[in-house]
Amino acid sequence: MSKARELAELGAVYDSGALSNRNLMINGAMQVAQRGTTITTPASGAQLLDRFAVVANANGASKITYSQSTEAPTGFTSSMKLDVATALSVAAGDYHIFKYNGFEQQDIDLLNFGSSDAKQITLSFWVKSNKTGTLAAEFQYNSTESGGASVELAKTYTINATNTWEHKTLTWPASTGHTSNASGANRGMLLYMWIAAGTDYTSGSIATDWGVNSNATRVPGQTNYLDSTSNELYYTGFQLEVGTEATPFEHRSFADELLRCSRYFQTISGGSDAFTFACKAQGSDGVDATIILRTPLRAAPTFNSINSRYFNDGTYVASSSTTPTSSQFSANNGMCVVRCTGFTGLTNNEVGVWGPVSNELTIDAEL
Secondary structure, rough: OOOOOOOOOOOHHOOOOOOOOOOOOOOOOOOOOOOOOOOOOOOOEEEOOOOOEEEHHHHHHHOOEEEOOOOOOOOOOEEEEEEEOOOOOOOOOOEEEEEEEEHHHHHHHHHOOOOOOOEEEEEEEEEOOOOOEEEEEEEEEOOOOOOEEEEEEEEEEEEEEOOOEEEEEEEEOOOOOOOOOOOOEEEEEEEEEEEEEEEOOOOOOOOOOOOOOOOOHHHOOOOOOOOOOOOOEEEEEEEEEEOOOOOOOOOHHHHHHHHOOOOEEEEOOOOOOOOEEEEEEEEEOEEEEEOOOOOOOOOEEEEEEEEEEEEOOOOEEEEOOOOOOEEOOOOOOEEEEEEEOOOOOOOOOOOOHHHHHHHHEEEEEOO
16 A cells, blocks of 8 residues: 555545544454463354454354464564364354454444444454455344344455465445444444354345345355364454545554453453452451452453452451452442452451462453
8 A cells, every 4th residue: 555545544534533543443453362372162152362252153163273373464463363173064054253242332332323424334454364265244233223133234355365464444334224222331233253154144145234134145155264174364453443444554552452451351360369459358258359450341340260268367267169249340440349258257347358369360341
């Protein structure tokens, strides 16, 4: 792309009211991997690199190992690698997708879905594979006019050359007929990146407008990228922006990207008793502990299953194997209260410290 073209596209974006914060996606450059850099043959619903997850039917799941890779196009340092571990000749109802977990509705209200002022959107990204073929990217959200049913629209793209980074740009028309039924910090829209699909999803003619489209019209033309254990794909540089222009990727610092990801997921790592938190006993069997967050969470979090201990006045008092829960959650608060029960012998309202015996505490508020 010439400098003149880049400047022209940035000028078009400026006319739309944005130069910074153009990219509505988080971790599009695949820099942040708080849950780990390799996720071996995950089941449907499993989280991948931050803000991405697997969606698949039972037969299509657990076929790909996902990992953070240093293989990347010029200007990037990371990508997400998809390595087929178990080949699958897809049956009619099979599918495998990796998804972007979603956009909070309050962050996409500017798209004005369901009105004459609705905006077009443009998705761009880099992809590389050792197999040529056609794949689909699909946006989906729930519509008020459709009684809460999902409306969706896919666009296809082609990997034209093997082992070559290719930049793809896809533009969706404005969705004027369907208002999102979400609000605030709830999920307003999903992005599905299809990897394989059976004839239940490919046997029709691809839909051309937003709607409650039949499965058969969702991703016609989709190539089966699960057909060989030799298949590999790499993705990075995801950017979603308002309008019809794909501008140069908006690079953000790692610290900025980590902070954005932390609205949805945070970890606190260390050895046994490496970190403890001030707490107050709730009755004889529970404690409420206060954790200072990296950034406020999107919603009341869930926690991983851990063993934990309670100390009072410098003395170990009791242990618990009960999974903590969120207590007294307040939006936009830089702290969260963790309630853990399963202890014995505590004195109500006494002050102490609580901490995991496990090496890591995960705090999950993902969409």
